Amino acid sequence: MLSRESGATLMSAITAFLYREARLQDEHQYEAWEKLWTDDGVYWVPANGVDIDPERQMSIIYDNRSRIALRVRQLMTGKHFTQTPQSNLRRLISNIELMDEQPDDGDIAVASNSLIFESSLRDDTLWAARNEYRLRHVDGELRMAHKKVILVNNDKAIYTLSFLV
Amino acid sequence: MNMMTGVSPWERLIRPDRVHGSLYTDPEIFEAELKYIWYRTWVYVGHESEVPNANDYVVKSIGPQSVIMTRDEQGKVNLLLNRCSHRGNQVCSYERGNARSFTCPFHSWTFANDGRLVGYAFPDGYEGQDKSQLALGRVTRVESYRGFVFGSFAADGPTLKEHLGGAAETIDRLVRTSPEGEVEITAGFLKHRVKANWKFILENECDGYHPAFVHTSIFGVADSMIGKLYGGASTALTRDYGNGHTEIDLRPEFRKRDAPMSWFGTSEERLPDYATRMKAAYGDTAARGIMIDGTPHVMIFPNLFIAEIQMFVIQPLGVDDSVQHVTALQFKGAPDLNRRLRQQTMGSVGPAGFLLADDSEMYERCHRGVLARNPEWIFLGRGEKRERQDELGFTVGHVTDEVPSRGIWTHYRKLMEPA
Ligand code: FES
Ligand SMILES: [Fe+2]
Numbered sequence: 225m226l227s228r229e230s231g232a233t234l235m236s237a238i239t240a241f242l243y244r245e246a247r248l249q250d251e252h253q254y255e256a257w258e259k260l261w262t263d264d265g266v267y268w269v270p271a272n273g274v275d276i277d278p279e280r281q282m283s284i285i286y287d288n289r290s291r292i293a294l295r296v297r298q299l300m301t302g303k304h305f306t307q308t309p310q311s312n313l314r315r316l317i318s319n320i321e322l323m324d325e326q327p328d329d330g331d332i333a334v335a336s337n338s339l340i341f342e343s344s345l346r347d348d349t350l351w352a353a354r355n356e357y358r359l360r361h362v363d364g365e366l367r368m369a370h371k372k373v374i375l376v377n378n379d380k381a382i383y384t385l386s387f388l389v
Numbered sequence: 390m391n392m393m394t395g396v397s398p399w400e401r402l403i404r405p406d407r408v409h410g411s412l413y414t415d416p417e418i419f420e421a422e423l424k425y426i427w428y429r430t431w432v433y434v435g436h437e438s439e440v441p442n443a444n445d446y447v448v449k450s451i452g453p454q455s456v457i458m459t460r461d462e463q464g465k466v467n468l469l470l471n472r473c474s475h476r477g478n479q480v481c482s483y484e485r486g487n488a489r490s491f492t493c494p495f496h497s498w499t500f501a502n503d504g505r506l507v508g509y510a511f512p513d514g515y516e517g518q519d520k521s522q523l524a525l526g527r528v529t530r531v532e533s534y535r536g537f538v539f540g541s542f543a544a545d546g547p548t549l550k551e552h553l554g555g556a557a558e559t560i561d562r563l564v565r566t567s568p569e570g571e572v573e574i575t576a577g578f579l580k581h582r583v584k585a586n587w588k589f590i591l592e593n594e595c596d597g598y599h600p601a602f603v604h605t606s607i608f609g610v611a612d613s614m615i616g617k618l619y620g621g622a623s624t625a626l627t628r629d630y631g632n633g634h635t636e637i638d639l640r641p642e643f644r645k646r647d648a649p650m651s652w653f654g655t656s657e658e659r660l661p662d663y664a665t666r667m668k669a670a671y672g673d674t675a676a677r678g679i680m681i682d683g684t685p686h687v688m689i690f691p692n693l694f695i696a697e698i699q700m701f702v703i704q705p706l707g708v709d710d711s712v713q714h715v716t717a718l719q720f721k722g723a724p725d726l727n728r729r730l731r732q733q734t735m736g737s738v739g740p741a742g743f744l745l746a747d748d749s750e751m752y753e754r755c756h757r758g759v760l761a762r763n764p765e766w767i768f769l770g771r772g773e774k775r776e777r778q779d780e781l782g783f784t785v786g787h788v789t790d791e792v793p794s795r796g797i798w799t800h801y802r803k804l805m806e807p808a
Contacts, residue, residue, distance in 0.1 A: 269741065271577065271578075271579050271580075271739070272484075272577050272578075276577065279728075279731075280575075280576065280731070281576055281577040282576050282577045282578065282579050282715075282716055282717060282731070282734065282735055282739070283735055284579060284739050284740055284741050285735075285741045286732075286735050287736075291736060294610060294611055294736075294743070295743070297610040298606050298607050298610055298611075298743055301605075301606040301609055301610060302606075303605050303606040303609070304606040304607075304746075304747060305603065305606070305747045305750045305751070306746045306747055306749070306750040345750075345753070345754070346584055346753055347584070379484070380580065381580035381581065381582035381712040382580065382581070382582055382740050383581075383582050383583070383584070383740065384581070384583070384740050384741075384746045384749050384750065385740040385741045385746075386740075386741060386746045386750075389741075
């Protein structure tokens with residue numbers, strides 16, 4: 225059990241981390257964003273609900289670490305046309321919570337809500353999601369080992385989602 | 390029909406090498422398409438494996454209409470319209486499940502999963518009423534081909550087999566990729582919405598001209614062999630099967646490579662279990678041939694696209710509003726292959742896919758583009774002078790030629806002509 229003081233320190237580190245991740249995503253800083261991941265990172269955006277089995281069912285994104293790298297490299301070509309020109313983005317991160325159930329392996333389970341405003345060639349689109357993270361201290365810095373983005377409308381037909389969500 | 394000239398409006402909008410931009414943007418044309426295409430010709434609805442057990446159901450669609458595909462107690466597949474025969478409420482509001490009957494939430498009429506009205510609430514008041522006249526609406530004709538279930542709202546017309554014509558063979562070619570000869574649709578669908586007319590999607594599926602440009606970002610960073618299949622030096626073909634069905638036939642390229650599973654960027658060694666089962670099922674020589682040829686890349690008019698490893702179902706919702714329902718193909722008896730199919734499909738399609746996101750971006754930009762007043766026409770003449778007939782009499786051209794689009798529009802015009 226964390227003391228109140230160290231709990232507050234951890235929480236402010238986590239909050240700073242999530243805000244930073246949000247800004248890197250909004251500003252298309254792909255390489256800096258990629259560095260936030262651990263070597264075994266998993267980036268998951270399920271479809272059709274909260275708890276599908278991504279090994280059996282289709283997800284919107286289900287990237288292991290090498291596919292995260294591929295996604296970033298595709299964006300970096302400047303020829304991923306759905307991000308050429310890039311979407312203008314701003315997202316709000318809120319309701320950051322340290323979850324009660326902490327994994328045994330020392331990772332930190334954190335959740336937040338996010339609301340993203342996307343302005344693209346198509347139109348302006350609002351995206352809302354519940355984000356669940358497993359964060360890990362690596363060389364004294366926080367990293368993402370797992371990020372699950374549960375879009376509120378992931379059971380419906382959604383427009384192209386080619387920015388980093 | 391224009392009485393003065395005897396020229397139908399369609400003849401003025403659809404020419405051999407070009408079509409008028411308004412065909413994609415005119416809301417009246419969209420309404421006419423619903424009537425003369427979507428509510429008349431054979432439309433793909435779902436796959437039998439999506440309702441494997443008695444009383445299973447899954448909600449599908451024909452155009453904007455919601456259709457419940459059920460398997461009744463007798464094992465028969467029904468296509469019911471999701472509209473209560475009392476006052477029109479939707480009787481089913483879950484996407485899938487298992488139910489013997491559907492009870493309408495409004496006044497509690499209950500329908501069996503074969504569509505029969507089995508009971509009303511407060512039956513007194515309905516004296517002398519003939520329940521059999523108050524069944525759920527049905528898709529008029531339902532037929533399936535190797536598990537693929539199609540529906541047609543026309544009471545008569547060609548059978549499904551006649552409609553599929555030469556393209557039926559591509560489905561045969563698909564299912565034999567399974568050692569048990571069956572496809573299973575079990576991985577769930579991604580629903581990707583685009584602000585574009587459905588025909589931009591339809592034509593893009595067998596457009597072998599664009600991949601080298603639209604998908605350059607992913608071909609450049611992934612060690613994918615797909616890019617070469619669509620180059621100027623490719624021996625792959627485009628084919629028009631008639632009835633609007635079109636294909637990109639990649640077999641000439643795969644046969645040149647002469648390496649089993651190369652169509653899927655892998656090898657027999659990496660799928661030993663699959664290769665063994667295929668040989669046991671078909672014999673060594675035939676299995677080798679199947680594993681070299683790979684699966685088809687075929688667009689069954691108007692809405693079923695089979696793209697090697699995945700399946701897309703096109704749904705038009707409005708003149709500029711469409712949904713691509715996409716899923717990984719799964720082959721019965723091939724678990725090691727299926728896992729890779731799911732992984733690769735997830736990477737490439739859907740709203741965040743490496744490939745489909747860029748295709749979708751192109752449809753949307755085309756749609757906005759054709760709203761411009763001139764030039765009024767879309768030019769589809771590529772390869773017109775080098776078309777030829779294959780051994781079976783189907784028109785073929787180079788993989789980058791616009792044979793498929795011309796075939797689609799010829800058939801489209803035939804369907805729309807009565808309008
Ligand atoms: S509308 Fe269905 S019972 Fe009345
Ligand atoms: Fe494409």
